[in-house]
Amino acid sequence: MIILKSDRELELMAAAGQLVAKTHAAVADAIKPGITTGSLDALAEEYIRSHGGIPSFKGYQGFPASICASINEVVVHGIPGSQVLQAGDIIGIDIGAILEGFHGDMARTYPVGEISNEAERLLWVTQKALEHGISAATVGNRLSDIGHAVQSFVEDQSLSVVRDFVGHGIGRDMHEPPQIPNFGRPGRGPRLQPGMALAIEPMVNMGGWEVKILSDNWTVVTADQSLSAHFEDTIAVTETGPRILTKI
Numbered sequence: 001m002i003i004l005k006s007d008r009e010l011e012l013m014a015a016a017g018q019l020v021a022k023t024h025a026a027v028a029d030a031i032k033p034g035i036t037t038g039s040l041d042a043l044a045e046e047y048i049r050s051h052g053g054i055p056s057f058k059g060y061q062g063f064p065a066s067i068c069a070s071i072n073e074v075v076v077h078g079i080p081g082s083q084v085l086q087a088g089d090i091i092g093i094d095i096g097a098i099l100e101g102f103h104g105d106m107a108r109t110y111p112v113g114e115i116s117n118e119a120e121r122l123l124w125v126t127q128k129a130l131e132h133g134i135s136a137a138t139v140g141n142r143l144s145d146i147g148h149a150v151q152s153f154v155e156d157q158s159l160s161v162v163r164d165f166v167g168h169g170i171g172r173d174m175h176e177p178p179q180i181p182n183f184g185r186p187g188r189g190p191r192l193q194p195g196m197a198l199a200i201e202p203m204v205n206m207g208g209w210e211v212k213i214l215s216d217n218w219t220v221v222t223a224d225q226s227l228s229a230h231f232e233d234t235i236a237v238t239e240t241g242p243r244i245l246t247k248i
Ligand code: MG
Pocket: 105, 167, 168, 199, 201, 232
């Protein structure tokens, strides 16, 4: 069952989302060649806790860190640690926090120094794909219209969307129903209603859509080693259109 949020609950979710967005800004400022992913993780955890939040990824199903840091061919769920960022890398940063009992969840993929034109284009397409998905999250549309909007845009750009990982409802739990695939035919699934809170998160590969999980049981990489990007926002469906909750 999809849990609808009251206006008051959506205000709490907006506060949680704002904390996550501000944490992203702090991490983005620190991204440069020579820094470790572990230091970005420490920075994010400190930022969240010092603003009254709890990093929701830490300990989630045993995940050891507060952020996911996913470099180049890593799609999602990279574990931060001693890996050093190099100029030309792209790094997906996924951050979740709980504030006053509600979750915010947001991902961006950032360039490290100068990156190739192809990598630049991958980031642009993935961000635009997220915007297309969000634009489809309107009252009266159906759930699969979101994934259809993402997939059509990405495939028109000759890139591919990951099938194995999906977006999700969000609220008092990080992952609530429904699952939100980034692909599929339009006009399927439940009708979108005011009060739904959704984490929409396209993952886009330069090569094929297939992925595999490394032996740490977390790190997801592209099967063909091509670059991958991930953008995510937490949004609310409202009478006046989608409202992005993960913003400053
Ligand atoms: Mg998510």
